[in-house]
Amino acid sequence: MQIFFSVGEPSGDLHGANLIHALRKQMPECEFVGYGGPKMAAAGCELHEDLTKLAVMWVLKVLLNIHKFLGLLKRADQYFEEHRPDAVVLIDYPGFNWWIARRAKQRGIPVFYYGTPQLWAWAEYRIKKMRRYVDHALCKLPFEEKWFRDRGCNATYVGHPYFDELRGRNIDKDFVAQQREGAGPLVTILPGSRDQEVAGNLECFLKTAEHIVAKVPEARFAIAAFNEKQTIQARRLANKSKVRVEIHTQRTGELIEAADCCLACSGSVSLELLYHAKPSVIHYHLNRFSFLVQPYLRRVRYITLVNLMTTDNPFRKRPVGIYDRNDPQDAHVLLPEYLTSTDRSGELAAHIIEWLRDESQLEKRHTELAELREQVGQGGASVRAAVYIAKALGGTDAKSTDTVSTSIANAA
Incomplete structure (x- = not known):
């Protein structure tokens, strides 16, 4: 054979x-x-x-x-x-x-x-x-x-074979414990694994962090960089921010595990967030032209695989809409997502602020993600x-x- x-x-x-x-x-x-x-x-x-x-x-x-x-x-x-x-x-x-x-x-x-x-x-x-x-x-x-x-x-x-990969990973438990010892809740920022994703999303995430600190001053932030090149790129942008941010390379799994909640670029990382049952907000920035044409190309309302797993009707007629926190049809969404060509940092921050201020809401979202993980994420x-x-x-x-x-x- x-x-x-x-x-x-x-x-x-x-x-x-x-x-x-x-x-x-x-x-x-x-x-x-x-x-x-x-x-x-x-x-x-x-x-x-x-x-x-x-x-x-x-x-x-x-x-x-x-x-x-x-x-x-x-x-x-x-x-x-x-x-x-x-x-x-x-x-x-x-x-x-x-x-x-x-x-x-x-x-x-x-x-x-x-x-x-x-x-x-x-x-x-x-x-x-x-x-x-x-x-x-x-x-x-x-x-x-x-x-x-x-x-x-x-x-x-x-x-999904990605869950097999996640089950086989070993994370540095000492690093996770060290991150959890810090004073205040930790928000992990996941700007993507490709250079253009970091360039398109990290600036918005840093603005989001500024909104969060204005309401939750004790919040801490850490960026998970995919490689050394992106670490340099992230440090350059972080130095312009009003918020103090730690940057770590090749520590994605550890920083997700240690975090209270996350800000993430859309991609397969949403499955890793589901695996860790971590309340998170998803963001993906497009240029203006791409944003205008995308409703006529997509057949699904959601860009996040986790959200597609929880809807009864993943496929829609074109032009396709996008997630709206106030729309009843999006009530099932576990990872709020923002596909956009404009600054939505205030809306991203609102979710994180709500979770950090209300422990019951944070735990509720964690439980909902854990229940979905039991259904689809066991490898x-x-x-x-x-x-x-x-x-x-x-x-x-x-x-x-x-x-x-x-x-x-x-x-x-």
Whole structure:
């Protein structure tokens, strides 16, 4: 038995490694080959190329590297023809992976998409590719299974692999305890992991901090910087602020755990906030033009995955509205979110001030997040996906998820 992987993002590399650990428990003799990253290699995947080195965001960079992608596609197709693996597993990277899926289908090789692209958010036209080229869509979010099935795809909800990653992390408990010893409540600021996110959101967060201190003078603030470059960027902006702010690098998990509540840039960090059941406010800044056109591109009201998990109606007709604290349809929202092109720092601060002044409100939101975490954040996506793949490929002796979960957590 041999499975070919195609994984292009660093986060997908980790999810792929966890899936390989889980698959090995199901099918000990299975071989793993293909495109991935260093974590997958360490898990035992024979890499034909480290595709994570080509993880690009901008169209220009994609065009500059198009010859490399075409070469990798040709190489994969040749491998499918000469070796015919028993399955192809795709993770993230839809621009390239649609082409891998197409070649695999042409060779009669079953295709599994682990963690389906968020076509429901804005790119529904791509559903034709999912129907045509993907045999098994393994979904991350509870509402995705029905959405894909309603459009003719063979979809199954397995859970979000990011929770497997969070369960496997070890945080510095001494650092957390040190942060909690400070006088006054701690508000952690999470400005994003990309340079442009920090540039677009941190200034607003620092203004928010000034509003908070005006009402809660004892409040403390700490910025979680993703790397040294962003630490310098954050320090430059913090030096202009009227509020004293500590800056720590590579301490995101610890600072979330230590905080009373958080201010965060929209992204996968919302799942980490859910995992820690941490009351938080989400912000994402757009330029004026992008903000004006986004209602006509999105199909969902909320930009935060946690809020999409709590709504009965995630999909809306265009143009799509945005979260409004005073709108009854947004009463279910657990992480207030502000997608904006203007200064909304006063509104962000209002939520934090309410939580810091009223301990019962803070605890109520913590409890609500903890209840949702119990439903969707317990991990096990890698194991459920491995069991599904093994059974689909004829592994009639596939072990149950309960049998495998403990050993996978240790391996990851």
